[in-house]
Amino acid sequence: MxxxxxxxxxxxxxxxxxxxxxxxxxxxxxSAQKPRPVIQAMVHAMEHQYANIHRGLHWMSERTTEAYEEARDAVAALINANDRHEIIFTGNSTGAINLLAHSYGRGVMKPGQAVVISEMEHHSNIVPWQMLRDAHGIELRIAPITDAGELDLAAFEALLADGKVGLVAITHMSNVLGSYTPAERICTIAHAYGAKVMFDGSQAIVHRRIDVQALGADFYCFTGHKLYGPTGIGVLWGRRELLDAMPPFMGGGDMISSVSFEASKWAEVPHKFEAGTPAIIEGIGLKAAIDYVQAVGxxxxxxxxxxxxxxxxxxxxxxxxxxxxxxxxxxxxxxxxxxxxxxxxxxxxxxxxxxxxxxxxxxxxxxxxxxxxxxxxxxxxxxxxxxxxxxxxxxxxxxxxxxxxx
Amino acid sequence: MFDDVRDLYNKTILERGRKPLHMRALAAFDVTAKGDNPMCGDRVEVWVKLAESGVIAETGYKARGCEISVVSADLMVEAVAGHSPAATKALFSSFRQMVETGICADCDEALQPLSAVHKYKSRIKCATLPWHALIAALDGTTASVSSEGGST
CATH class of the missing domain: 3.90.1150.10 (Aspartate Aminotransferase, domain 1)
Incomplete structure (x- = not known):
């Protein structure tokens, strides 16, 4: 209780x-309201412990980097990721899905392959795939729901039967109907036909413990502000070998290992996908939110x-x-x-x-x-x-x- | 319980909302346009028949939306009858002032039931949507128009 x-x-x-x-x-x-520990953690960071991260050689930068990276550990523990490097910080779920549509969709998938979404997706899990379809020759297939508002699993499986589907991108819980999708079964079916699976967990992670390994997922995303954390920070989790094979999304500072005018080399994950100064204060706030949720249980x-x-x-x-x-x-x-x-x-x-x-x-x-x-x-x-x-x-x-x- | 919203949901609004008097498509018309507020989902389509003199002879509309946008369209049909396009624009200008500020120096009496809209900031765009569609029709705008995105 x-x-x-x-x-x-x-x-x-x-x-x-x-x-x-x-x-x-x-x-x-x-968007959820914020508990005092989240508010205080963000205020405390700005009042006592703030500088840019990953680059400073001074005390403030080192301490701030530590606090921000603790958020990555907190997320990894929250969703039972195998490796903290699998946690990529984004602006929100929309940012995570766009990253995936670009770096996996254009970078790994081949024209002629297909992406499956469902009939009960948020626009953020529809539009990036339409953009991928139009830019990269990827077919977009829509898995129907039943009148009860549940994923029609037989119809879903039929969409995968020709083996052309490279990725299933589907909600874990509908933001309209409140229905959960049967994540383990979706993964089992998708994997049997050679497709990877991304869950939009924006709603689900607020209400249920998420274990990405137990689900059998390949990618999972959520946003901080629905999980009692701040706006401006979201998460894309992906299996390490998949992330390693993906090219970067945005270019800039923080995501390179070396730059010359001839060529640049990308940093390792997760930094490869985190160009520019990230949402530092928000990361610290997200950690406080996760700690809060974990303490309640x-x-x-x-x-x-x-x-x-x-x-x-x-x-x-x-x-x-x-x-x-x-x-x-x-x-x-x-x-x-x-x-x-x-x-x-x-x-x-x-x-x-x-x-x-x-x-x-x-x-x-x-x-x-x-x-x-x-x-x-x-x-x-x-x-x-x-x-x-x-x-x-x-x-x-x-x-x-x-x-x-x- | 809802005494404090009777200014917005007054007798005219509730009656017209239940039973709009002018919601119909015109079979014969000179100009038409659509209004669409994608954020909230309200849509309206307006048809206008012009007299030889150029004034509005008849207006019809179909609306899918809240009570405020439907009733606004219904009252608009009465207010603009016999108006020239220029006079219609002037009327919209004073109507917009009324729903934004509550002040209306020269508003048509028929539009008064919507005078409390200014107290409900998120509903102003509902009241102005059919007007945007009407003006677009008179201007020959073919693209769908909106009252969302900051400009009401």
């Missing part, structure tokens, strides 16, 4: 009021959120006129819904007046919206700090919004 009162006390923003009403923050899937987080999700599905399911999208067996604390007679934006505005923050719109997943036959939805998403009482407030208020518009 998690000590919810203690956790909530760690997040200063949860004490804020919105127009005199307590903030009910149900938009963590867009994924078992406790998963149990808390499973109970919350069950409670929310039951309470929201009882609101007249409310339809929950997707009914996946394996799902987490992200729930999209529509309310008959009220557009999601109007729902969001009325909820906001009660201090309740939800997301409304297409959630950067327009193809999925079309698949579901809706233009937009409202979405409530939960974090480590969400309470059952907040979900009750949401459900009660939605019932009243329904009355307001009818």
């Amino acid at each position: 998690i000590d919810l009162a203690r956790i909530r006390a760690d997040f200063p923003i949860l004490g804020e009021t919105i127009r005199g009403k307590p903030l009910v923050f149900l938009d963590s899937a867009a 994924y078992d406790a987080i998963a149990a808390h959120e499973a109970a919350l999700t069950d409670h929310a599905l039951a309470r929201l399911g009882n609101v007249e006129g409310l339809t929950i999208l997707g009914r996946a067996q394996d799902r987490g604390g992200v729930i999209s819904f529509t309310l008959a007679g009220a557009h999601p934006h109007d729902v969001a505005t009325l909820l906001d007046r009660q201090g309740i923050a939800v997301r409304a719109g297409h959630h950067c997943a327009e193809p999925l919206m079309r698949r579901l036959g809706v233009d937009s939805t409202a979405r409530a998403s939960f974090g480590i700090y969400t309470t059952a009482g907040e979900i009750d407030t949401l459900a009660d208020t939605l019932g009243k919004i329904r009355e307001f518009f009818t």
Whole structure:
């Protein structure tokens, strides 16, 4: 069991009021709030221990380099990477996927090969592959989902049958439906047909312990700001031999071993993929966020959120006129819904007046919206700090919004 | 519970939202254009029939979006009837001032139900989207127009 009162006390923003009403923050899937240790670690770095890293010969640079590289160790431990050099820092998940689409897609894959994505991807795991398709002659294949909002595994396997697929790039948890994808089975199937697998773990890693080796993944990416860390830092993990075979993405300082006007030699991984001064303060903040999550513990987080999700599905399911999208067996604390007679934006505005923050719109997943036959939805998403009482407030208020518009 | 939003969601807005009076495509029209706010997903298509004098004889629209964008389109149809393109642009200019600041010196009475939009900053673009599409139609703009991205 998690000590919810203690956790909530760690997040200063949860004490804020919105127009005199307590903030009910149900938009963590867009970006999570930050606990005090993250805020303090970043402030402390800037006040006491900051210089550029990997190049200075002075005390401040050495100490800052150490703190930043501790973040790499923390990420490696978080996802059980085999080797700390397999952790590449990026700006966010989008940056990680673009890096992969460029360095693996153009650098390793050959024209005529294919990439498989699913119908329930965020735009960030669609558009980079379309750009690769158009620039490099790579076919883009779309794995369908079932009406329940789960990956259709038989159809997925059929897409791989001709052996042309070089890479499967797929979400580990839908940011709209909350459905998890069966990661181990995806890897087993993909590997049987010679394809590598990248998971977009932006949502999943917030709610579940991720062991990239146990999953059998080849690449895994996530972003810091959804994991209670700062914006501006994300992670691409890849198996060492795959990363070694990939050319760099961006050129610049920090990613070379030597430069002359005739030619430059690339640094070893991960630095080969980390051109320029990185997000130093944000790296230090990400380490504090990982430490925070690890201290609470994924078992406790998963149990808390499973109970919350069950409670929310039951309470929201009882609101007249409310339809929950997707009914996946394996799902987490992200729930999209529509309310008959009220557009999601109007729902969001009325909820906001009660201090309740939800997301409304297409959630950067327009193809999925079309698949579901809706233009937009409202979405409530939960974090480590969400309470059952907040979900009750949401459900009660939605019932009243329904009355307001009818 | 929602007394504090009755300024935005007033009687006219709620009634028109439930039952818009002018939402229809025109079979015969002179100019047309589309408005698209990709960040929020609202879309509107506008058709205009012009009189021989050049003034707006009839406007039709189809909208997919929130109450504010749909009702704004519906009220717009009434407000611009009989207006020349120049007068329509002037009306949009004062309407935009109203939804951005709440002040409207010479606004059409028919647009007053939207006067509280200025208190809801994220909703201003909803109210202006159909107007952008209408002006684009009158200007002969073929590309889809938007009220997102900083400019409302």
